[in-house]
Amino acid sequence: MAAFLDSPTITTLQAMTIYLRWRRNHSGGRSGWALNGLLIRSAQSIGLHRDPEHFKLTPLECELRRRLWWQICGSDNRVAEDHGLSTGWVENSCDTKLPLNADDKDICAETDVAPVPREGWTEMTFFLITAELNEALQQASRISLGILNSQSPTDSLEQLLEHVRERIEGKYLKYCDPNIPLQKAAILLGQVLLGKLGVFIRQQYLKRLGAEESAARAVEETFALACDTLSLGIELKEDELLNSYQWHFTTYPQYHLLTYTLWHLYVRPDVPGADRAWELVNKSFGMTELPSRPSPGPKWNALRRLREKALSMRRVHQAAQIPAVDVASMEADNTQAEKLSDEEFIEAFRGDMLWDLDSVCFPDWSTLPLAL
Helix, strand or coil: CHHHHHCCCHHHHHHHHHHHHHHCCCCCCCHHHHHHHHHHHHHHHCCCCCCHHHHCCCHHHHHHHHHHHHHHHHHHHHHHHHCCCCCHHHHHCCCCCCCCCCCHHHCCCCCCCCCCCCCCCCCCHHHHHHHHHHHHHHHHHHHHHHHHCCCCCCCHHHHHHHHHHHHHHHHCHHHCCCCCHHHHHHHHHHHHHHHHHHHHHHHHHHHCCCHHHHHHCCCHHHHHHHHHHHHHHHHHHHCHHHHHHHHHHCCCCCHHHHHHHHHHHHHCCCCCCHHHHHHHHHHHHHHHCCCCCCCCCCHHHHHHHHHHHHHHHHHHHHHHHCCHHHHHHHHHHCCCCCCCCHHHHHHHCCCCCCCCHHHCCCCCCCCHHHHC
16 A cells, blocks of 8 residues: 555556445445545546646557546545535646547557547447536536625526536437447436436525525425436336446435435425325335445435434325324325434424525535434
């Protein structure tokens, strides 16, 4: 390890990247975040954060360095999202271009001039979809901070969303064949990440409001988008055509979509589509909590608590809508979450208590329970 830290190379960084990718399937703890930080620092120490054209390297060397850097950044974004931590400083300090949309056979050690990117599906298309959408999420986060500080126009986020959607769909997704497993996976994952970006952007407008006003203006369109995206995420993990990639997609739990959906179900228990939303929430919980899956870590306890609160509010709402004689049967149907104690029930549903949307927009999971 000391040699790796003192004298990192492309090969050792590739090995560490592969190890951390494998490790994510077995551990969701914060050690992954810490190790990825170590990997990024090591990558910066050999200049991967600077575009290789600055160093007059061969096209093959340029491509290898770009692929490695963007893989490291993508992994860092994933583990940071698990814990609600920001990674914006990485993108702000780098100018490394995205890899080419090209096949490996297009570039070799003897190549003197970089090939022209292909139009259509290549061996890099799946990776580029995730890389570009991860970068778009980071860009949206930076713009949202500017809006909160009155430095950016409020329509800039919508413009970003429209631009990214047109680019991803026009440059990549339209060339994917849903009958080919990897290409179908690219379609679904691209749609999941686009949906996630859309929900995040719409959240930013509510984030500037107080708890009561944000609850009053919770938009059904955003709720429906969150549910549709959760459904696509479940399809990624259940589609028989994608069985070979389940090891990869099991590491994509939709923490923030679940958090937003549960927040919406709490503040608007009568929202159209609530029954479907609960089916998706319960299915997502069931899949994540399978014994064969890696432990989601302590952050999952916060989500379980959110589900308890939202489910209890649903019971309160349903009890007000049906005769008392039917309450017992209704309670029996809502056994997916652990039952709250009387004290927790009273505490959770005081008339003056609403969830603050700040805790829904990419929260720090270690402090989220304090807000409940």
